[in-house]
Amino acid sequence: MFRSIVRLQSQFGNILSPNKVCPRSPHFRFAFKYSSAITERKRFYQDVSISQGEGGLYEINLDRKKLKTPGGKLFTVPNEVLAIAVATEWDAQRDTLKFYTMHLTTLCNTALDNPTQRNKEQMINAALKFLETDTVCYRVDEPHGLVELQKNEWDPVLHWIENRYYVTIGSSSSILGPEIPEATKDTFRQHLNSYNFWSLTGLEFVITQLKSVVLSMGIVDRHLSVEQAVLLSRLEEEYQIQHWGNVEWAHDYDMYELRARTAAGALFVHLSSESSNVKRKLLQDREG
Amino acid sequence: MAALLPPLRVCRGILKELRTMQGPKYKLSPAYSYIMDQFRKNKASSPPTASQLTVTGEMYCRAQQEAHHDSHTYLCLLASSRTHLALHKLYHGKGDRSREEVAGLVGLRLPTQPG
Numbered sequence: 151m152f153r154s155i156v157r158l159q160s161q162f163g164n165i166l167s168p169n170k171v172c173p174r175s176p177h178f179r180f181a182f183k184y185s186s187a188i189t190e191r192k193r194f195y196q197d198v199s200i201s202q203g204e205g206g207l208y209e210i211n212l213d214r215k216k217l218k219t220p221g222g223k224l225f226t227v228p229n230e231v232l233a234i235a236v237a238t239e240w241d242a243q244r245d246t247l248k249f250y251t252m253h254l255t256t257l258c259n260t261a262l263d264n265p266t267q268r269n270k271e272q273m274i275n276a277a278l279k280f281l282e283t284d285t286v287c288y289r290v291d292e293p294h295g296l297v298e299l300q301k302n303e304w305d306p307v308l309h310w311i312e313n314r315y316y317v318t319i320g321s322s323s324s325i326l327g328p329e330i331p332e333a334t335k336d337t338f339r340q341h342l343n344s345y346n347f348w349s350l351t352g353l354e355f356v357i358t359q360l361k362s363v364v365l366s367m368g369i370v371d372r373h374l375s376v377e378q379a380v381l382l383s384r385l386e387e388e389y390q391i392q393h394w395g396n397v398e399w400a401h402d403y404d405m406y407e408l409r410a411r412t413a414a415g416a417l418f419v420h421l422s423s424e425s426s427n428v429k430r431k432l433l434q435d436r437e438g
Numbered sequence: 439m440a441a442l443l444p445p446l447r448v449c450r451g452i453l454k455e456l457r458t459m460q461g462p463k464y465k466l467s468p469a470y471s472y473i474m475d476q477f478r479k480n481k482a483s484s485p486p487t488a489s490q491l492t493v494t495g496e497m498y499c500r501a502q503q504e505a506h507h508d509s510h511t512y513l514c515l516l517a518s519s520r521t522h523l524a525l526h527k528l529y530h531g532k533g534d535r536s537r538e539e540v541a542g543l544v545g546l547r548l549p550t551q552p553g
Binding site for chain 1: 441442456459469472508510514515518522523525526
């Protein structure tokens with residue numbers, strides 16, 4: 151019986167005999183990088199520094215080695231600020247590497263590797279689909295205190311975004327959610343098209359965390375701070391906490407994690423889409 | 439919505455976070471020099487007098503407000519990451535008990551191998 155099993159194994163080739171897997175293939179390196187999910191990787195470097203490589207892109211150096219993405223590519227970022235922030239994340243690691251705290255690094259890796267092979271159009275469509283189930287538009291009918299709270303906190307944000315983009319979104323308390331008119335979607339589609347791929351990656355991340363397109367646009371347009379947006383996203387939970395009490399190891403834990411992820415996503419969007427240029431004004435303006 | 443902390447407090451907050459993260463040599467890090475650079479460049483005085491003109495000379499500079507919001511976001515990122523990690527270690531970081539402890543829970547001891 152053993153002889154037949156051995157024959158079966160050799161027929162399946164690469165899958166069952168790990169020593170045949172090519173060490174250079176991206177799949178192997180992907181698996182190698184992520185084996186840290188089970189066993190912890192120790193911090194293996196002393197210094198973290200950034201350097202500018204070809205094409206003006208910035209790279210991260212851990213001691214002498216250049217950082218790579220899980221997909222095997224060289225880790226490059228388009229601007230210096232983002233590189234400094236990522237380097238700070240790596241420098242903040244103590245004995246073990248905790249990848250779940252390195253949100254900016256994760257976002258850069260996603261933008262560079264694009265493991266799900268998405269393009270801009272697909273991401274924009276996904277974001278617009280989310281608008282139909284936006285948190286801020288979904289209202290409850292009872293308890294009365296929560297209805298009032300939702301009206302007082304969420305309506306101003308809805309008004310702001312409706313005025314800012316000249317669209318109508320509206321809110322609804324039915325199970326189907328609000329009807330988003332096509333004109334609204336077209337306006338947002340046009341607006342989102344002006345963002346580059348990296349910014350859209352960040353924006354998608356923020357939308358997924360906050361469960362709301364409206365609140366995400368609020369942060370990106372700098373109308374809301376991260377803390378405010380997180381509070382608005384968790385409005386019902388905050389209401390229940392005030393009623394039933396706070397549980398630190400669940401409520402606070404979730405809130406700080408949400409804040410950290412949203413802040414990382416928002417920073418990623420802003421850093422990927424800004425361009426700083428200094429314009430020299432005429433001298434007579436300053437003397438006036 | 440201007441519910442943000444004043445820039446000086448944000449700057450102090452970020453520097454405190456960097457110091458907690460990196461220890462006494464935080465002043466050598468590239469993050470420190472960049473933060474100080476940015477805050478000096480975008481420093482506002484309210485109201486701006488003729489002798490204390492800001493980089494642009496405007497009362498309400500959009501780039502300044504953007505930088506203020508971004509610095510607030512970065513402070514939020516650093517502070518909430520640290521707090522989240524602390525809560526994780528406090529409540530969720532214990533891991534598994536060792537075999538001796540598990541046996542001890544029911545009042546037994548592990549057998550010792552002879553020799």
